[in-house]
Amino acid sequence: MHLKLTRIMIELAITRKLHGAGGAINLNLDVRIGTGDFVTVYGPSGAGKTSVLRMLAGLLTPNDGRIVCDRQIWFDKSKDINLRPQFRNLGMVFQEYSLFPNMTVQGNLEFALQKDQPKSRIDELLQLIELEQLRDKKPALLSGGQKQRVALARALVRQPNLLLLDEPLSALDTAMQIKLQDYILRVHRQYNLTTLMVSHDLNEVIKMSKRVLILEDGIIKKDGPPLEVLPLDNLKPFITGGLSR
Amino acid sequence: MHLKLTRIMIELAITRKLHGAGGAINLNLDVRIGTGDFVTVYGPSGAGKTSVLRMLAGLLTPNDGRIVCDRQIWFDKSKDINLRPQFRNLGMVFQEYSLFPNMTVQGNLEFALQKDQPKSRIDELLQLIELEQLRDKKPALLSGGQKQRVALARALVRQPNLLLLDEPLSALDTAMQIKLQDYILRVHRQYNLTTLMVSHDLNEVIKMSKRVLILEDGIIKKDGPPLEVLPLDNLKPFITGGLSR
Amino acid sequence: QPKILIAAASDLKFALDSVAATFKKTHPGTVDITYGSSGKLFEQISNSAPFDIFFSADITYPQQLKQKKLTLSEIYIYGKGRIVLWSKKIDPEKEGMNTLLSPSILKIAIANPQHAPYGKRAEEALAYYKLTERVKSKLVFGENISQTAQFVTTGAADAGIVALSLALSPNMKKENGTYFLIPEESHKPLEQGAVITKHALGNAYAKAFLDYMNGATANAILLHFGFTKP
Amino acid sequence: MLDLSPFYLTLKLATVTTAILFVISVPVAYGLAFARWRGKVIVESIVGLPLVLPPSVLGFYLLLALSPLNAFGHFLEKYFDLRLVFTFPGLVVASVIYSLPFMIQPIQNGFRSVPVALKEAAYTLGKSRFTTLTKVLLPNMKGALLTGCMLTFAHTIGEFGVVLMVGGNIPHETRVISVTIYDEVEAMNYHQANVYASILLVFSFLVLISVYLVNNRAFKVDPYHD
């Protein structure tokens, strides 16, 4: 038996200059994430959340620093290492879906399938996202929420060690959100996946994650359990504001 | 003085076949919307919400029926009338933004400006969406939420009589959402805009709209004030589910 | 089954087709002929094109081949070419070369004197009649003598100086033009030379063909197409 | 003694042809890309035909058509006092026909590669088809426009068979650089031919380099994706 809590999955110590809405942002992170953790990145629009995921995935190059995942060096400026995205074993849901327009729904999922995986995995996922009947349609014909579900399913096909979710449920109705949140949590626990999610939905963040990083202007302002670090006062006035009108 | 409540802005009586997730959907609507109303279309992903807005905008052709707006016939199958989108005076926020990649943020807004409108309108809106510093950047460089804000601002430039908002704030953090909701409500009241919004955020729907159309499988299942027709039980267990974990 | 491939100047088009046809009756075999401008054919033969005999509109090309040691035979002068003034618009017989000065002749086609033998002779003839300067602005240039013929037969040019051999061909006669035979003294002779090239090594059929060119039948055909014996 | 007029004529011909073809091709390609009428493929195919005819054959048919002895050429001469054979305007007409597919084909493909959503967004902003075309569609298909213009321009420079036939190789009028070089080669003035060809190549190379430099800047993969 190993001490699960002490094993570190990701070590992230990077900087990157970004064009922010309030002038240049210096994205500057120094975080460790344990194996099997579910961590949410929360913060205002334009804070740099997507950029963090992109740098982890190898799609955006940090200006400096290093990224170590599962004891493998993914990026190290000083050693001039930059592992290509193909070799970073992870799954990612893009904020803007990035489905392949030339493939059907099923084709998009099958493309993600690895050689040793059974085809039944696809049917399972299609059933989960309730799109079995649209399996032969191209993405252009899908509704916004349907696309988002395909994007999520596609990232889940491979069952990678690291899951990066960029607002994976933002376009869905509450019932579907709850269903998929539960599913994500189930696979997360079942396979001991390390998961990094971006979400601006307080309810979702509270429900899903053990740890929240509050990112503002490129810097982690707070880091801790959701109920301690989230601005919960946003929740109440919001609902009552509506109800009491 | 006229009786504001009795004037009808939109008469919508249309059918359209869609490929639904559970087989063919027959979108079938018969609704009237009063001038200056704020109506939300609420319903599960794939119900046909976006399709309704697209048909109003003239981007999707109904199979049958008629659309009358402000006493002008926009669509009439029996008379073979189908007014082109250019001549339907409305503003639309697309679920997937559809910003012009060749123009800067400011350029996107200026493109929407009409001859008689002052340039200052652009500055006003840029300030509102807090993107003054990114005004010269192309959309490709923006974060998801930043793009969404530009899409909203672009639709507001013209101050049209009819505003169609397809999940206009879904990619934004709570604070920004509240700010923009308040702004939308302000212009809505100020200019007596008729507004049709699609949203799956219960808080938002309750806060913004006087009337909600619950769309399911292409049919309006309920039609009434938010607190009467919305599935409010979704709200509570959700939050507590997180809190009590 | 013996076989030869001949490269021939475009002015020979009709004459050589007839000769080949009669030749094949007495000497069964395959005779393929590729027509083109003499200069281009010379260039290709210099670069080892698989032609067995070369018929040039100008004797200098075969001479150069001989110098380069790319030939197997002596140069055989098979005839002298003549040039004619040809037009659909005016009958040039009446005024001869002065036809070119007529105001209704707006464009005059000649082959390009820079590289087409017939063009050079046409230019000399114009100079001889002191027309060079006076018609200079009317001239258009065909790439070779065939193209020049097309300029006049289509009526795009109002008159042109072309090979007599073409003017006498059935295809050009069909075009309802008239011509004036330009006197020989106005230009240098158009000595037409043929030679067997290195490619024909061991090909007796090639030798047979060139010998046949020397014979009575061939000479009669050549004469019919306006090639006089030197 | 280098005659520079062929260069000048060539440049003029290529520029004029490209400009005319651009103006013709944008609306035609627009129609072909978006129209839905049935006969469309027929027009599409006809537009592609000049490609398969050998230049000198195309030139010959043009010569026939434009000759004052034939109906069309006669008509032009009689009513417009215009003779196109052996004139620069005639070359332009011939080049335009000859290069038509090189301009239309890439532009048509360009129109199709612009997301429909952009057109829709412009329409809902009340913009006319024309404004949408000039402000939204064309700027988002610069690569395709450039491909069309470059292929046409270069193709016209190298164009030879048609030009020789319709133009008649008249100095200072229709003797473009391609014809000039060819003449020198045929006359076995290889040195002179090499000089002309080198100038042409160096010039074209410089033009291409600058076009590509500008183009690459315009296309600079946005820094978000590296």
Next chain:
Amino acid sequence: MLDLSPFYLTLKLATVTTAILFVISVPVAYGLAFARWRGKVIVESIVGLPLVLPPSVLGFYLLLALSPLNAFGHFLEKYFDLRLVFTFPGLVVASVIYSLPFMIQPIQNGFRSVPVALKEAAYTLGKSRFTTLTKVLLPNMKGALLTGCMLTFAHTIGEFGVVLMVGGNIPHETRVISVTIYDEVEAMNYHQANVYASILLVFSFLVLISVYLVNNRAFKVDPYHD
């Protein structure tokens, strides 16, 4: 008596040339579209150069280069027993060089018009560059590939100057249809020329129509946007 061998030769030449150029151009265009090294524009420009040389001049230089009298041609003959001048393989080499830009240019532009996000998505799914190329990039730029293939194919059919120079108009070996028609025109056998040209046009028209029909189906504007 219609000789059909020129049609057969032409079809073979156009098909082989298009196939070879496709195989060459996809990787080259890929490199040119995505590579970031500085010298890139130079390669881009060189690739474009065959366009500006008049075909017969290009043909002349190729003739010189490939001739067994000169170094390169001699080398080929000596070590590979390969003579390219006046042979069908020689025509293929010449056509490939001549049509290079027509294939590369549209494909390169096609690569650039595929959203980078798709490539990124494929990479995060662990797909190699090759799989991403064949399964994601190429299928999403079918229009560009088609443009390249069509322009090349048609251009090779109509190709004349280069073929005549390098091929030498040898029956059943290098006498393609363009040369044949030209010969008939030169011989003033206008009827025969018209017959050949008509067959070529009708055939090409049918090919183009079927390509466009298939293409339009592939491109069918999705019904969500009408």
